[in-house]
Amino acid sequence: MLKADVANRTAGFFKKNLETMPHKKRVEYHNQKLRRIVQYAYKNSVAFGSKMDSVGLKPKNIQTIKDLEKIPLTQKADLVELQKKNPPFGGFEGVPISELRRIFVSPGPIYEPGETDYDELGWAQGMFAGGFRPGDITINTFSYHMVPFALQMVDNSLHIIGCISIPTGIGNTEQQVNILKNFKATGYCGTPSFLLNIAEKAEEMGLDLKKDLNLKAGFVAAEMLPESLRSKLEEKFGMIIRQTYGTADVRCLGYECMKKNGMHIPDDKIVEIVDPETGKQLGPGKIGEIVATTFNKTYPLIRFGTGDLSILTETPCPCGRTSPRLIKIMGRVDQATKVRGLFIHPGQVDEVASRYPQVAKYQMVIKRREDKDEMILRIELKEEAPQSEKLKQEIEQSIRDVMKVRGDVQFILNGTLPEGAKKIEDQRTWE
Ligand SMILES: [Zn+2]
16 A cells, blocks of 8 residues: 555556557567467467458468458457357357356357456556556456456456455445445546446545545546546546546457547557458548457457447657557447548537537438538527527538538528437438
């Protein structure tokens, strides 16, 4: 506990040599790891071997990250069916079942093989970047049952850093508050909303969140974290809260640093942003599906499509970490629509509208005229708000900024849009 109190939570790196390596060196590091895992998985994972064979590829054809484009995507959405056809793991496991330590069950159900010695660094890097330090006594309030996150990933990652885990799981809020108080616990792992429950319960119990409790760092996941909720919780407890992103299958794919500047991709993953239809890499600045490749021999997933959309950036982060970052998670691929070759997503429509308090209701309509896509944002303004050409032009500029596609704004009469109207209405026909 003492060590944690004197530690500077906002500076430093967990694995400096990895986290600060120059771009070129990271690419070479990844290419080398990629060649090894492709060799290994081709031999040891039935599913990966047959995927390669089905398109006539041999491991020697995959030398670089760019070569990954040759390998068809494996979609998370298809895992349930693939596992049914070839139980229990769909042939994606890379070791015999007798060599596993645990088997996890995620909703679907999707079964996940758990390795004997967990040594992935991603989540631990994320916790450290988010202010965790050796010696932090931490309540881990994620669910320990069935799913791999709390036990396999969070618990082990706390151990990798040198923190002490109290496996409280979810619920029993009053008991959680007492545990925090009795141990002067400094770390919290869980959802943002459960931390809010804890705050409310502690206040109800007459405790002072800053004096009676001692939380310093929070590692949150599995839920959206609105900035308003983050600042409220940070303020109430006097703690740092950082979020992370990943899946049960490919694990940590991004974590925030002190600069809250998107999510750094951990060094033990290759993350591509791709066009989900063609599998082609889109590079920085364009919205596409997050596709991950792991170096995990127990569960070697290569080109695994998460179904989530994001944008990649390689601009330097002032924290000193040199890894590329996911700007934010923009929603699900199956809700996105392609307009003039670019994906647009309901979340982007919301983002444009949220910039204008005058807007009451809105819907983006996609049409096709003379073989060209047209995008029209139909807007009902609040009754007191006047329509103007200036406002129309401002919103059209915001559409260009957020979606990178040109769109027109059309003001419509109040009551035109039905309740529960779709955010994006695609009226294109393709005869
Ligand atoms: Zn950073």
